[in-house]
Amino acid sequence: MGNEDINLAPNATGADRIDSNSDEALRTWAERLNVSQDQIREAVGKVGDLAGDVELHLKGSRSTTNDDRVEAAE
Structure with missing residues (x-):
């Protein structure tokens, strides 16, 4: 997640945090993370409001590495 992503959902708790009490922040982060x-609310409840932690939690095993993509293409 680059700095450009962090600035897409400013909220009262800070640019790199997800305010789960803000409908606007939830809507923006849900769209951004495709969930x-x-x-988003559930992830914030489990791992806290740091956007990076929420993203990692949500990706879980769905996340692929470059090696996975190369092997799939072969």
Whole structure:
């Protein structure tokens, strides 16, 4: 997640944090991470409001590495 991503959802708790009490922040982060607002709320409840931690939690095993992509292309 680059700095340009962090600035897409400013909120009262800080640019790199997700304010789960803000409908606007939830909507923006849900769209950005391609998940539902409920999934954002749940992730914030489990790992805290740091956007990077929430993103990593949500990606979980769905995340692929470059090696995975290269092997799939072969």
